[in-house]
């Protein structure tokens with residue numbers, strides 16, 4: 001086999017969800033947009049539903065329809081992008097709950113599907129989605145009279161606990177929603193960790209369940225093991241890979257592994273990146289290619305069959321740091337051609 005194997009530990013995923021859930025007294029939902037952050041909507045959502053999750057969140061109506069097929073009737077499925085033109089049938093047929101973002105979406109919804117469940121998204125300063133203060137004040141009484149299933153907003157800086165934006169958004173959210181009867185939600189993973197004031201009635205963790213920061217206590221969920229295609233001896237003065245960016249100073253044992261930037265192993269990680277064989281760290285040599293990477297295995301007693309890029313020692317956030325990005329992007333970029341294996345269900 002010459003494709004990498006991505007092992008997803010559903011037991012660790014559910015343990016992370018439960019640990020996040022235990023941090024608040026309120027209901028805990030689960031964000032499974034973008035194919036459950038790249039780890040597999042079907043397996044991830046099924047495991048979370050078994051663990052007790054009853055409120056799921058997706059980005060798009062199409063994702064919600066797919067999720068309804070997986071979960072069957074029962075769990076709530078909220079759609080962040082709200083009620084978009086053309087989505088009406090899918091929202092109705094799949095019993096989805098759009099989170100309405102504007103007066104236009106509100107009108108579209110109540111005209112097309114009167115009496116159908118909906119939630120409301122408010123903007124408290126991120127300026128991405130949701131009704132702004134003035135819009136909300138104009139609509140508030142009419143919208144609340146229709147019994148929204150949820151009123152929510154989203155924090156822009158929750159991964160930085162000291163950031164003044166957190167308190168600012170909290171105050172805006174309270175100001176906009178104080179005294180309403182509908183359940184309220186403000187916190188994703190970062191917001192859960194900011195403490196009780198941010199929890200309201202329902203939290204919406206995503207990345208922490210999948211083993212990423214800012215949930216530093218998370219158990220690792222993804223292990224990536226890449227097969228070695230070929231191993232060779234490289235002599236002092238010889239180079240490895242495109243553009244000759246690495247030159248051997250000593251005799252070096254070089255393994256070529258079967259994964260590259262086409263699999264989401266971001267090329268910009270380049271010379272920072274390491275892989276593991278048991279307890280030994282092995283350095284990436286030269287440029288990352290589309291489907292291959294050269295790795296220094298000189299230190300190993302035997303040529304390895306496989307090397308690990310993600311494991312308990314090295315998380316999506318380690319890779320993110322090498323690449324100058326965030327764990328979320330590493331997760332959601334993981335190769336379509338990886339063989340995915342699920343354990344711990």
Ligand SMILES: *Cc1c(COP(=O)(O)O)cnc(C)c1O
Nearest residue numbers: 031154188189204205206207208
């Ligand atoms: C993605 C997203 C979440 C989940 O955020 P994490 O940081 O992954 O926990 C929650 N709410 C909204 C609106 C989102 O877009």
